[in-house]
Amino acid sequence: MAEKARKSGVTFRPHFKTHQSTRIAEWFRDEGVEKITVSSADMADQFAGAGWHDITIAFPANPLEIKAYNRLSRNITLNLIIDSIELLHYLQKNLHHAVGLFVEIDCGYGRSGIPFEDQKRIDHILHSCRTSEKYHFKGFLTHAGNTYHANSKDEIRQIYNDSIHELRRLKEGFLHVFPELIISTGDTPSCSIVEDLSKADEIRPGNFVYFDLMQLELGACTFGDIAVSVACPVTGIYPKRNEILIHGGAVHLSKEYLAKNGKLFGLVVQLSENGWSQAIPGTILTSISQEHGIISTRPEFLQNIKHGDLLGIIPVHSCLTANLLKDSMRII
């Protein structure tokens, strides 16, 4: 991803919410990364404490976090995102130190941000941005999370192109007032599938650090690209129903699933000292409760399994899995 960003001439500001690990963060430093993205003030505190000095909190700014913003912005370059004039006024009144501000644009995902077509609100908020010394407007930011619902790589490219088109239109409209303004984008599906990202100025993908089955399903990675598995002990063997019980449930993997003739909560691999096998054929995690996971498999795999074996589970959503298990992560 760092290489693609360099080739495209865009700033690489990776999202650290997936790994939340100061140790993995160092690998990014080795690639020349100095600017990062996080999803909460708590995470900003964590990485500021680990020596990161330019952090964007890519979640709409929250008045209840003002103390954290003021504490952080005293020491680092802090960027906040907003999508309302009310919040801009609040920040104007309550910030103690200058922060960078991104205006979030909703390019069709429908989660947060000002809808790209609402020129009136965009004009209004940017007009106010001009007049303050509490913040400097940095540009337009979007998260095209609708790529996660796409049915093909072409559809992902289309979502990316459409959102970049709208952001560039906005950029061109305001460049005479804010000559330094940038556009920041960066869901993992787009950043993985689109080859040339040069129409953006900054990308913020996060999930790609591990990838997962959801990204595999979208065509954003290969199975071999997936860099996380969860080691789960076998605690039950049921030959009559060709099922295996593992200690691996919603508190380890989350309840995220793929809809595939029923629900798929993970694929199963054999673990080795330095990695894992291909997915075991005909073998899927079909059901999970708080601590239990049920693997449906074939007799030829089941007959070689015994209690206490460790099976690897490739998760559907690595961000949620890593959030649950980050304290017990082992890097191999």
Place this chain on the structure above:
Amino acid sequence: MAEKARKSGVTFRPHFKTHQSTRIAEWFRDEGVEKITVSSADMADQFAGAGWHDITIAFPANPLEIKAYNRLSRNITLNLIIDSIELLHYLQKNLHHAVGLFVEIDCGYGRSGIPFEDQKRIDHILHSCRTSEKYHFKGFLTHAGNTYHANSKDEIRQIYNDSIHELRRLKEGFLHVFPELIISTGDTPSCSIVEDLSKADEIRPGNFVYFDLMQLELGACTFGDIAVSVACPVTGIYPKRNEILIHGGAVHLSKEYLAKNGKLFGLVVQLSENGWSQAIPGTILTSISQEHGIISTRPEFLQNIKHGDLLGIIPVHSCLTANLLKDSMRII
């Protein structure tokens, strides 16, 4: 629940996996509870450290946890559950101190346990139980988790009655060999809906300590019985689509949902100093990602909301929510 157990003349061994709180555990002591259930060796360690001396780990015993079992059973009465002869042999060989053993019976849920109709395997495992000084057989245990898929209270009663019927049949068959053997049951839907639990010897419900929307849906509780909500800041207001963004996502609530004309991830309440309101009409949490939650509502509610307000979310599955947020819990 303590009152119902007393009236029914059954031992109340509550499951502590829902709250995982040594402070809430003390409330149970006030009700005379001395025996508890947990779902992992880690949790057993936690509560043994808080002075609980009789703990059942209601998850099939795991050879990889043998050190924890030997450490725990040196100091407390530890009960393990098994559903295979291989594991019995393993425990016979590797345990240092006597533990209590429950044989798990699958009464139709299909997750773990020996199927109730597999008399041959049940005979085999109980025959081996007789000969050891490393463990003493305590009885038959089941978790009738299929009540969670029931469509009516009557169906829950039926599942409960069927499973108790099979457990009592087994009990009667082995009482001459193990005169002290008990049957242990206890999913929250059954224990909440069935009035007379006297046909069991021990109950192990856990979720009832908070209840949640899933239990409400099953008829196991009223809305007023639900004892947990998550305070989530408003960080976006979208009048055109009648939606509110909250900082409340999968890392706070889990991805558990109810299928209700789409997915329902929570209901919304107004928080007060000592509790919360009824559910706000026409207002539901319809979508969540890692940190974001989207509430769909009506104009009359939305127009009074501002950035930084706290809304309460009543979770679908309180066990998973409490697991994610236990470190920030506040008791009111």
